[in-house]
Amino acid sequence: MNRQSVIYLFLIFLTGFSCTKAQKTDDGQILIVYLSRTQNTKTLAEIIQKRVGGDLVALELVNPYPENYQEIVSQVSDELDKGFLPPLKTKIDIDKYDIVFIGFPTWAMQLPPPVQSFLSQYPMEGKTLIPFNTNAGYGLGSTIDTIKKLCPKATIMKEFSMVGGKERDGIFLTIEGKKKTETELKVEKWFDSIEILVESE
Numbered sequence: 001m002n003r004q005s006v007i008y009l010f011l012i013f014l015t016g017f018s019c020t021k022a023q024k025t026d027d028g029q030i031l032i033v034y035l036s037r038t039q040n041t042k043t044l045a046e047i048i049q050k051r052v053g054g055d056l057v058a059l060e061l062v063n064p065y066p067e068n069y070q071e072i073v074s075q076v077s078d079e080l081d082k083g084f085l086p087p088l089k090t091k092i093d094i095d096k097y098d099i100v101f102i103g104f105p106t107w108a109m110q111l112p113p114p115v116q117s118f119l120s121q122y123p124m125e126g127k128t129l130i131p132f133n134t135n136a137g138y139g140l141g142s143t144i145d146t147i148k149k150l151c152p153k154a155t156i157m158k159e160f161s162m163v164g165g166k167e168r169d170g171i172f173l174t175i176e177g178k179k180k181t182e183t184e185l186k187v188e189k190w191f192d193s194i195e196i197l198v199e200s201e
């Protein structure tokens, strides 16, 4: 084995080592919380959890949204106009966590009301907040700005965002098969850029 191969193997070992450390979440250090309707953001949340460990929690509402797409669009638009924060069924012992991944779809180019409820309830003071998002191709809209406003005392890291479903066009879960594998690689690159493994140790 030449010197280059030895260094390469050593780097793989190091990566594996830090990954294992990051996955030690018995102390409940990492929370991955998400809102998802057609499972794209949920799948992304699971990919993140597979990589860093931590507790995975879905945001659930006291009064769930309608199944029908037009009805949810109209209800969400109304809630956003009024600044209504829907009550959450999900309760979290937030003090247990230092690092919080927050996952959400873009809704009406804004942060979905349930995620606004969550961050209003838990403003993440002193925590590291890492946003991740799926959308129908129109991007993040004002979501990150709203997160910054709701969490002025959190350290907010660079988000991960990708195209998920297009429910309006009858396209639901798309992060599966080849696209899921590609997403895993993109998430890996994102981790390299945000150095989460270094920060979480």
Ligand SMILES: Cc1cc2nc3c(=O)[nH]c(=O)nc-3n(C[C@H](O)[C@H](O)[C@H](O)COP(=O)(O)O)c2cc1C
Binding pocket: 035, 036, 037, 038, 039, 040, 041, 042, 072, 073, 076, 104, 105, 106, 107, 108, 109, 110, 134, 135, 136, 137, 138, 139, 163, 164, 165, 166, 167, 172, 173
């Ligand atoms: C009420 C509602 C509003 C939406 N508004 C937008 C939007 O403004 N921009 C966009 O790109 N996608 C929009 N979408 C599409 C979702 O962001 C996209 O399908 C996302 O991948 C869904 O994530 P999920 O599968 O985790 O629910 C909207 C979807 C819903 C249900």
